[in-house]
Amino acid sequence: MATYDYDVLYLGSGHGTFDGAIPLAQSGKKVGIIESGLIGGTCPNRGCNAKITLDAPVELQRSAERLKGIVDTVPKINWAANVKHKQEVIDGLPGMITGLLDSVGIDIIKGHGILTDAHTIEVDGHPHTGEKLVISTGLRPNRLDVPGAELMHDSEDFMNITKLPEHLAIIGSGYISFEFATIANAAGAKVTVLMHEDHALRQFNQSYVDTVMDDLERRGVKFIKFAGVSSIEKDGKEFIVNYADGKLKVDWVLDATGRIPNVENIGLETVGVKYNKKGIEVNDFLQTTVDNIYASGDVIDKVQPKLTPTAVFESLYLTKLLSGKESLPIKYSVIPSVVFTSPRIAKAGVSVQEAQKKGYKIKVNHLPDDWYRQVDKQDLGENTLIYDNDGKLVGVTEISEQADNVINTLLPAIELGMTEEQLGRMVYLFPSLASATWSQI
Numbered sequence: 001m002a003t004y005d006y007d008v009l010y011l012g013s014g015h016g017t018f019d020g021a022i023p024l025a026q027s028g029k030k031v032g033i034i035e036s037g038l039i040g041g042t043c044p045n046r047g048c049n050a051k052i053t054l055d056a057p058v059e060l061q062r063s064a065e066r067l068k069g070i071v072d073t074v075p076k077i078n079w080a081a082n083v084k085h086k087q088e089v090i091d092g093l094p095g096m097i098t099g100l101l102d103s104v105g106i107d108i109i110k111g112h113g114i115l116t117d118a119h120t121i122e123v124d125g126h127p128h129t130g131e132k133l134v135i136s137t138g139l140r141p142n143r144l145d146v147p148g149a150e151l152m153h154d155s156e157d158f159m160n161i162t163k164l165p166e167h168l169a170i171i172g173s174g175y176i177s178f179e180f181a182t183i184a185n186a187a188g189a190k191v192t193v194l195m196h197e198d199h200a201l202r203q204f205n206q207s208y209v210d211t212v213m214d215d216l217e218r219r220g221v222k223f224i225k226f227a228g229v230s231s232i233e234k235d236g237k238e239f240i241v242n243y244a245d246g247k248l249k250v251d252w253v254l255d256a257t258g259r260i261p262n263v264e265n266i267g268l269e270t271v272g273v274k275y276n277k278k279g280i281e282v283n284d285f286l287q288t289t290v291d292n293i294y295a296s297g298d299v300i301d302k303v304q305p306k307l308t309p310t311a312v313f314e315s316l317y318l319t320k321l322l323s324g325k326e327s328l329p330i331k332y333s334v335i336p337s338v339v340f341t342s343p344r345i346a347k348a349g350v351s352v353q354e355a356q357k358k359g360y361k362i363k364v365n366h367l368p369d370d371w372y373r374q375v376d377k378q379d380l381g382e383n384t385l386i387y388d389n390d391g392k393l394v395g396v397t398e399i400s401e402q403a404d405n406v407i408n409t410l411l412p413a414i415e416l417g418m419t420e421e422q423l424g425r426m427v428y429l430f431p432s433l434a435s436a437t438w439s440q441i
């Protein structure tokens with residue numbers, strides 16, 4: 001029988017890998033991880049953790065704005081200090097994750113990995129073998145294919161600039177566009193969003209998206225619809241973005257037109273792992289077209305949202321599968337999602353459109369009517385609760401400053417399919433967001 005260096009060898013060290021690799025090593029498997037960049041991948045180093053740190057002063061500013069008159073001043077954001085603080089928060093994360101991996105005996109191999117056969121990944125010409133391989137190479141920013149594309153920047157660049165641009169153009173109208181438009185506008189930049197079509201954040205309730213857009217517009221953000229970008233030119237220290245039938249002069253351009261899978265130059269063709277432009281093709285066991293090779297996280301072509309909780313769920317599923325504790329196909333939990341604008345939009349479970357098709361009960365709450373939301377003068381906010389024909393809560397979406405926490409509070413009820421009687425037994429701290437939320441159920 002062939003012997004391999006590792007029972008399981010991972011390519012990539014993000015959440016699609018490390019959350020599951022640690023318990024896998026603890027279960028007695030010999031585990032190796034190949035990583036060409038920072039340990040921990042996108043989320044800790046240039047994604048979620050960095051972004052939410054930059055957003056913290058925005059929340060404070062919004063809160064002071066609502067309570068103006070009760071508190072004296074609305075704080076200004078010191079951009080350079082904000083970026084410095086963000087760096088201090090995230091700097092320790094790769095070391096912390098490396099420590100966790102070391103503590104359970106996982107080997108970390110630094111460098112770019114390329115599959116050379118179904119059991120071998122080469123790094124700088126050195127072969128490393130695994131009985132099972134897991135590909136978890138994530139996504140990278142898309143770059144628009146237009147003249148002057150090299151003059152644009154990506155989300156990572158934005159989170160590292162120490163001097164906030166005076167006028168920032170953001171191309172695209174998805175998560176990154178809306179979150180970064182919120183942060184940059186709150187910090188004092190003029191922001192123009194160039195939208196490909198007339199819709200934004202398509203995954204979210206469009207009336208809530210319209211509310212966020214109206215609020216951002218009121219704050220000075222300009223949205224230009226049907227603004228297909230044709231080229232970018234340099235003009236002294238500034239840039240001209242040529243779009244549809246217009247021109248825009250700015251001093252920084254953020255390309256936020258999506259993220260694409262890292263499937264090239266890693267030997268997938270050599271070993272016969274199939275992929276398409278959405279990612280690696282897997283079956284319900286996260287198995288690729290080669291039996292002993294699995295895939296996890298953002299790099300998979302899947303219907304679930306490409307988010308950290310999904311990547312964590314998949315890597316933990318693989319831990320159970322590869323250690324023999326699971327033999328059934330992956331059954332995803334309800335995966336919530338949130339766009340960290342201010343107010344935020346979050347959702348979980350059955351959508352309003354789906355509920356309408358199925359004839360489910362839809363209940364809408366206007367949140368400013370609730371005394372708890374009046375405490376800090378929230379004048380914007382709504383949630384939509386969806387009940388199936390047995391009266392079980394199966395979906396929720398909310399727009400409010402605390403939408404993320406509200407959805408988290410309601411998730412167990414949705415995931416576990418709690419009955420009305422079980423819901424009625426829950427007791428919450430008072431006064432709190434959770435008790436306010438449950439009183440509206």
Ligand SMILES: Cc1cc2nc3c(=O)[nH]c(=O)nc-3n(C[C@H](O)[C@H](O)[C@H](O)COP(=O)(O)OP(=O)(O)OC[C@H]3O[C@@H](n4cnc5c(N)ncnc54)[C@H](O)[C@@H]3O)c2cc1C
Nearest residue numbers: 012014015016036037041042043047113138297298307308
């Ligand atoms: C700006 C931004 C904000 C985000 N905010 C959120 C958020 O608020 N909430 C949320 O849930 N999600 C958020 N996400 C998404 C989240 O970061 C991803 O879903 C998550 O990181 C996916 O993890 P992964 O392990 O699949 O991929 P990654 O974390 O991208 O890890 C892949 C790793 O593989 C490595 N790699 C690739 N190819 C090779 C190779 N050939 N050899 C060696 N190593 C290789 C890469 O260097 C990388 O470290 C955000 C993303 C971005 C960009």
Ligand SMILES: NC(=O)c1ccc[n+]([C@@H]2O[C@H](COP(=O)([O-])OP(=O)(O)OC[C@H]3O[C@@H](n4cnc5c(N)ncnc54)[C@H](O)[C@@H]3O)[C@@H](O)[C@H]2O)c1
Nearest residue numbers: 172173174175176177196256257258259306307338339340
């Ligand atoms: N809060 C979060 O959970 C969060 C935050 C940021 C990023 N993310 C993750 O990162 C991924 C990438 O974020 P994103 O905002 O880059 O992608 P996205 O898919 O959310 O949005 C991409 C946007 O670019 C537009 N677009 C596509 N092609 C275009 C073109 N040729 N010209 C102009 N616009 C074009 C799309 O219409 C869309 O509005 C997300 O899908 C998500 O998985 C998550």
